[in-house]
Amino acid sequence: MSLDLYYCSTIPGCRAVLMVGEALGLTFNLHPLDVHNKEHLRQEFIEVNPLKTVPLLKHEGLVLFESHVICTYLINKFGKDDSLYPKDPASRAKVDQILYFDSGTLYKNLINCLDPKHPKCAYIKARESLSVINRQLGQTPYAAGDQITVADFALVATISTAEAVQPDLSRHPNIVTWLRKCKSVIPGYELHNEPGVQQFAKLYHSKKQKDGSEVNDKNKSGV
Ligand SMILES: N[C@@H](CCC(=O)N[C@@H](CS)C(=O)NCC(=O)O)C(=O)O
The missing domain is CATH 3.40.30.10 (Glutaredoxin)
Incomplete structure (x- = not known):
C-alpha cells in the first residue's frame, strides 16, 4: 500500500x-x-x-x-526500533514537548517576524522561543536528550529556514553547534531539506524586494 x-x-x-x-x-x-x-x-x-x-x-x-x-x-x-521516538513515557514526553513547542510556539513566532506588518514584539517572542531551545541544547546534545530523535528532525526543518532568512544566530550558540551537527547526521538533509530552504529564502528575498519590507527593518538586532 x-x-x-x-x-x-x-x-x-x-x-x-x-x-x-x-x-x-x-x-x-x-x-x-x-x-x-x-x-x-x-x-x-x-x-x-x-x-x-x-x-x-x-x-x-x-x-x-x-x-x-x-x-x-x-x-x-x-521504525525498526524506538530510537527516533522512544516508547519510555518520560523520554517520549521530552520529545513530544519539543514537537508541540515547535508546532505551537517556535514556528508561529518565527513566521510572525516575516510579516512586513509584524509588531515589534514579534522579534522578542521569536528570540525567547529560540532561547528555550538554546538553553535545552546547553544541557543535552540533542533537542530531547542524548540521542537524536524526531524532535531534532522537526526543529532542524524550522530553524534552518529561519537561518536562511536571517543567518546570524550568534545569540544562540548552542543552536549553531547543534544545527551544524544535525546537517551532517540527519539522513537526507542535503537532498530533502537544503533545496527547500534555499527556495524559501529566494522567495522571501524577492517578496521583500517587491514590497520593500525587510526582516530587520523594525529591529536591526534580529532574533
Ligand atoms: N502545523 C501544521 C502546519 C501546516 C500548514 O499550515 N502548512 C501551511 C504552510 S506553513 C500550508 O499548507 N499553508 C497553505 C494554506 O494554509 O493556504 C503542520 O506542521 O503540518
Whole structure:
C-alpha cells in the first residue's frame, strides 16, 4: 500500500516528513503542490484535505495532516526500533514537548517576524522561543536528550529556514553547534531539506524586494 505524500518543499513540516521517511528507508508516492502558486487550493486536494494544508499523508485509508503527527506515525509504524521516538513515557514526553513547542510556539513566532506588518514584539517572542531551545541544547546534545530523535528532525526543518532568512544566530550558540551537527547526521538533509530552504529564502528575498519590507527593518538586532 503506497504512502501518498502531498507536500511543498518550502514548508518546514513537509521537509521534516521527507527526512524522517529517508531515515526509515521509506519510499513516498510524492504529490508536489506549490502552495505559493495556490496549487493546494485545487478541488481535488481540498476534497482530501478541507484544511488545505500540507503536508498530508494518505496510507491504507488513513489520512493525516499535521507534520509532527505524520512523522511520529511513520516511526511508530515503520521504525525498526524506538530510537527516533522512544516508547519510555518520560523520554517520549521530552520529545513530544519539543514537537508541540515547535508546532505551537517556535514556528508561529518565527513566521510572525516575516510579516512586513509584524509588531515589534514579534522579534522578542521569536528570540525567547529560540532561547528555550538554546538553553535545552546547553544541557543535552540533542533537542530531547542524548540521542537524536524526531524532535531534532522537526526543529532542524524550522530553524534552518529561519537561518536562511536571517543567518546570524550568534545569540544562540548552542543552536549553531547543534544545527551544524544535525546537517551532517540527519539522513537526507542535503537532498530533502537544503533545496527547500534555499527556495524559501529566494522567495522571501524577492517578496521583500517587491514590497520593500525587510526582516530587520523594525529591529536591526534580529532574533
Ligand atoms: N502545523 C501544521 C502546519 C501546516 C500548514 O499550515 N502548512 C501551511 C504552510 S506553513 C500550508 O499548507 N499553508 C497553505 C494554506 O494554509 O493556504 C503542520 O506542521 O503540518
